[in-house]
Amino acid sequence: xxxxxxxxxxxxxxxxxxxxxxxxxxxxxxxxxxxxxxxxxxxxxxxxxxxxxxxxxxxxxxxxxxxxxxxxxxxxxxxxxxxxxxxxxxxxxxxxxxxxxxxxxxxxxxxxxxxxxxxxxxxxxxxxxxxxxxxxxxxxxxxxxxxxxxxxxxxxxxxxxxxxxxxxxxxxxxxxxxxxxxxxxxxxxxxxxxxxxxxx
Numbered sequence: 312x313x314x315x316x317x318x319x320x321x322x323x324x325x326x327x328x329x330x331x332x333x334x335x336x337x338x339x340x341x342x343x344x345x346x347x348x349x350x351x352x353x354x355x356x357x358x359x360x361x362x363x364x365x366x367x368x369x370x371x372x373x374x375x376x377x378x379x380x381x382x383x384x385x386x387x388x389x390x391x392x393x394x395x396x397x398x399x400x401x402x403x404x405x406x407x408x409x410x411x412x413x414x415x416x417x418x419x420x421x422x423x424x425x426x427x428x429x430x431x432x433x434x435x436x437x438x439x440x441x442x443x444x445x446x447x448x449x450x451x452x453x454x455x456x457x458x459x460x461x462x463x464x465x466x467x468x469x470x471x472x473x474x475x476x477x478x479x480x481x482x483x484x485x486x487x488x489x490x491x492x493x494x495x496x497x498x499x500x501x502x503x504x505x506x507x508x509x510x511x
Contacts, residue, residue, distance in 0.1 A: 327465030334472035338479060342511055345483055350504035354511055356426045357434035360417070361441055364410055369445045372403055373453035380457025392458075399450045407446030414439040430502060433509035482510035 343351050376399050383391040418435040422428050448467060455463040486493050486507040493506050 323461045323465045327468045331468050331472040334469075334476050338472075338476040341480060342483065345480070345487065346504060346508055346511065349502070350508045352428060353431040353434045353505050353508035356422060356428045356431035357438045357508070359426065360414060360421050360435055361438050364414065364442055365445050368406060368410055368442065369449045372399075372446060372449035373456065376450050376453030377457040380454055381459070384458055396450070396454050399453070400447060403446040403450045404443070407443035410442035410446070411439045414442060430505035431508070433497075433501070433505050437509040479511045483507045486510040 342354070346354060376395070379395050380392055383389075383395060415436060418432050418439070419429075422431040422435055448471075452464040452467060455461070487503065490503050494501070494503065497506065
């Protein structure tokens with residue numbers, strides 16, 4: 312397994328982080344123009360529920376997997392490295408699934424009673440799977456970081472930002488330009504901005 316130097320790995324992660332921030336701004340600014348204040352309120356409500364859950368679950372996962380993989384790799388116990396990866400994917404997959412299900416169950420009470428934005432429920436339902444994918448991604452990033460290879464982490468961060476920018480804006484615009492097709496799937500009183508925010 313080819314390892315990267317500390318400086319090369321750091322440079323790769325720094326460039327990826329900068330690119331991710333730029334793409335994030337490129338997503339939020341036009342999205343605000345498209346959705347308007349009300350639509351961004353629905354969008355922000357969903358993130359308000361996801362971010363604490365995501366931070367609590369994912370923050371330590373990469374570091375824990377990275378440390379255990381690094382220790383096993385230093386001893387050249389490659390079978391153990393593969394076992395760590397499989398076990399972590401299984402455990403974190405279950406954790407992520409439970410978190411996603413929890414968000415789905417809490418969507419209506421959170422948006423209606425806590426956030427006082429009942430129409431934001433569609434955005435919360437749309438964003439719920441991110442908890443599962445976030446946990447699985449954290450394991451993969453930790454695995455490669457433990458092998459001292461930062462490129463997969465950098466590439467995944469950049470790909471995530473590009474996908475969010477392209478697909479988020481594309482789906483949002485599609486909903487706004489096809490109201491007849493979209494609104495027939497929900498009650499008549501649901502505002503189009505709520506569905507566009509969910510699409511984003």
